[in-house]
Amino acid sequence: MSCPAGFKRAMIRFENVTKVYEQNARPALDSVSLEINRGEFTFLVGASGSGKSTFLRLILKEDKASSGSVYVAGQNVANISSWRVPKLRRGIGVVFQDFRLLPQKNVFANVAFAMQVIGKSRSIIRETVPEVLKTVGLEGKERRMPHELSGGEQQRVAIARAVVNRPGILLADEPTGNLDPITSMGIMGVLDKINQNGTTVVMATHDDDIVNEMRRRVVELKNGKVIRDEAKALYTSMIPVVGESRRLRDASGEELDRAQGAQL
Amino acid sequence: MRLLFILGEIGSGLRRNLSMVISVVLVTFVSLTFVGAAGMLQMQINQMKGYWYDKVQVAVFLCNDGSTAVGCASGPATQEQQDNLEAMLESPAVKQYINDFQFESQAEAYTHFKEQFSNSPIVDSVSEDQLPASFRINMKNPEKYQIISETFSSQPGVETVSDQRQVLERIFSWMNGASVAAMGVAAVMIFCAVLLITTTIRLSAFSRRRETGIMRLVGASKTVIQLPFILEGVIAAVVGALLASTTLWLMAHFWLNGDLSKQFLNTPFISSTQVLVIAPVLIALGAGLAGISSLLTLRRYLKV
Known part of the structure; x- marks a missing residue:
C-alpha cells in the first residue's frame, strides 16, 4: 500500500480539501490539510461562517468536497458508495446545539432508538442503554420525557444517543451553545470521559471559557483556512500562527498507538 | 427487531x-x-x-306468407326451393366455409320464439305461420359471412340472409x-x-x-x-x-x-x-x- 506515513493513525485526514457551495463565492473551506489522530480531542474554533460546520459535514459525507480528499479511519469518503454511507455514519456520533431529541419518546427510548434503527437486538439494547446513561450521568432518569429535563440533561441524552453504538469518532457542533457555563462544564466532563475511553472527539465551539479550561488541541479556522493549529492551546493565541501547521504528532503519540486497536 | x-x-x-x-x-x-x-x-x-358465436351465426330465412322481398314474389318457399338450398349448402363450394347447418322449420321457430319471450305478452299475438323457416349455418370462419350472403340472398325462396353476429x-x-x-x-x-x-x-x-x-x-x-x-x-x-x-x-x-x-x-x-x-x-x-x-x-x- 502506498499510504503516507501516519496514515493508519489518522482518524480523520483532510488533504487540500476545498468546498465551494456556490460558484464565484468564497469557498467554505479553502485547501485545508489536517490530520486528527485516533483518541485525540480537538476544538474547532472560529467565527460563524469560518467553515467549522462544513468541516464536520464533510466528515459525515453530508457534503462532497469540491476538491481534495477526506479520509475517515483510513478510507477516502469519496470512494464510499451511497449504500455504504450508513456504515460510515455508524462509526461517527454527532451532537448538536439543539439536542434533537424525539419529544414523544422518553430518555431510554431516545437512546434505544439509535440502536433499534440499526437492528440491534432487544436484549443488547436493554443491557447497553442503562450503561451509557450511567456514563453521561443520567442514572434513574430513564423514564423521564425530554420536556421534563433541563437543557444540560437533554444534551446528555443526546450524547448518550450519539455514543451508544460505540462510534470511533464523536463530532460535536457547539454542544454547549444553549447551556449556561456551569452546565457546559458538566457536558465537557462527559465529553472528556468519552474521549478518555478512546473516542476521537472533534468539537466546534465559540465557548472560549471551555477551550481555555480544557487545554486541548485547537484548530482555528478563518474564511475557510486553517490559521492556527496548536496543541494544549487557548481559545485565542497570544502569537497568531498564520498558514498551515502540522504540529500534530506531539507528546500524546504514545497514547495514540494504544488506541489504534480500537475499531471504528 | x-x-x-x-x-x-x-x-x-x-x-x-x-x-x-x-x-x-x-x-x-x-x-x-x-x-x-x-x-x-x-x-x-x-x-x-x-x-x-357457437350458437348463432348466419341465418338464411325462407319466404313465408308475409314476405315482401324480391325473391319472395312467388309466395312462400316451396319444398323444391328448400331442397335446392340444402343441396347448395352440401356442395363443396359452400361446404368449405361451414361447419354444419340445421333446418329450423316454422314450427320449431315458433317453439323457440315462445321460449325466448315466455315472459312477454307478444307470444300471444304471434302465430306459427308468421315466423319464417330458416337454415341456421355454423360458419368455420365467421368473417366469411359475405360469401354466404352473396351466394344465398339472390336465390329464389330466400327472403333474407342475416348475420346474427351483427346484432350481437x-x-x-x-x-x-x-x-x-x-x-x-x-x-x-x-x-x-x-x-x-x-x-x-x-x-x-x-x-x-x-x-x-x-x-x-x-x-x-x-x-x-x-x-x-x-x-x-x-x-x-x-x-x-x-x-x-x-x-x-x-x-x-x-x-x-x-x-x-x-x-x-x-x-x-x-x-x-x-x-x-x-x-x-x-x-x-x-x-x-x-x-x-x-x-x-x-x-x-x-x-x-
Whole structure:
C-alpha cells in the first residue's frame, strides 16, 4: 500500500480539501490539510461562517468536497458508495446545539432508538442503554420525557444517543451553545470521559471559557483556512500562527498507538 | 427487531396521518372499482361471445306468407326451393366455409320464439305461420359471412340472409364503449390516487423529519428509513383494492347472478368466482402504483 506515513493513525485526514457551495463565492473551506489522530480531542474554533460546520459535514459525507480528499479511519469518503454511507455514519456520533431529541419518546427510548434503527437486538439494547446513561450521568432518569429535563440533561441524552453504538469518532457542533457555563462544564466532563475511553472527539465551539479550561488541541479556522493549529492551546493565541501547521504528532503519540486497536 | 421496529413505525405513521390514509383508501377503492368494472365488462363480452358465436351465426330465412322481398314474389318457399338450398349448402363450394347447418322449420321457430319471450305478452299475438323457416349455418370462419350472403340472398325462396353476429356486435360494441368509459374514469381516478398518495407520503415524511434525520445520523440503512413510508402507502392502497374487489364480487353475486340472470334467462353472466380473478390484479395494481409513487416522492422529499 502506498499510504503516507501516519496514515493508519489518522482518524480523520483532510488533504487540500476545498468546498465551494456556490460558484464565484468564497469557498467554505479553502485547501485545508489536517490530520486528527485516533483518541485525540480537538476544538474547532472560529467565527460563524469560518467553515467549522462544513468541516464536520464533510466528515459525515453530508457534503462532497469540491476538491481534495477526506479520509475517515483510513478510507477516502469519496470512494464510499451511497449504500455504504450508513456504515460510515455508524462509526461517527454527532451532537448538536439543539439536542434533537424525539419529544414523544422518553430518555431510554431516545437512546434505544439509535440502536433499534440499526437492528440491534432487544436484549443488547436493554443491557447497553442503562450503561451509557450511567456514563453521561443520567442514572434513574430513564423514564423521564425530554420536556421534563433541563437543557444540560437533554444534551446528555443526546450524547448518550450519539455514543451508544460505540462510534470511533464523536463530532460535536457547539454542544454547549444553549447551556449556561456551569452546565457546559458538566457536558465537557462527559465529553472528556468519552474521549478518555478512546473516542476521537472533534468539537466546534465559540465557548472560549471551555477551550481555555480544557487545554486541548485547537484548530482555528478563518474564511475557510486553517490559521492556527496548536496543541494544549487557548481559545485565542497570544502569537497568531498564520498558514498551515502540522504540529500534530506531539507528546500524546504514545497514547495514540494504544488506541489504534480500537475499531471504528 | 428491525422488523418489529419497522412495523411500529408504520403503525405510528398510519395513526398520525389517519385522515389522509383514509382518503387514499377511498380514492384507490373507487378507482380500482372502475378498473375492475371495466375488466368485468370485458369478461362478460368474452363470455357472451363464446356462448353466442357457437350458437348463432348466419341465418338464411325462407319466404313465408308475409314476405315482401324480391325473391319472395312467388309466395312462400316451396319444398323444391328448400331442397335446392340444402343441396347448395352440401356442395363443396359452400361446404368449405361451414361447419354444419340445421333446418329450423316454422314450427320449431315458433317453439323457440315462445321460449325466448315466455315472459312477454307478444307470444300471444304471434302465430306459427308468421315466423319464417330458416337454415341456421355454423360458419368455420365467421368473417366469411359475405360469401354466404352473396351466394344465398339472390336465390329464389330466400327472403333474407342475416348475420346474427351483427346484432350481437352492436351489443358488444355498446358494452365495449361502456368498458372504455369505465377505464377512462378509472384513469382519472388513478391519477388522483397517485397524486394523493404522493401528498400523503410527503406530509408523512415531513411530520417525521426529526426521526428520519436522527436515523440517518446514527447510520440507519436506506431501507429502514424509507420502508415504513412506502409500506404506509402500499397498505392504504391494498386496503382500497380489497374493498374494490369485495364490491365487485358483491355486484357479481347479487346483481349479475341474482337480479339480472333472472331477467335475462338465456344470457350467460360471468360468475362471482370469475370475478375473483380480477382481485389479485387490482391488489397488485394498487400496491404497485402506491409503491412507485411513494418511492419517487421519497427520493425528492426524504434525504437519506
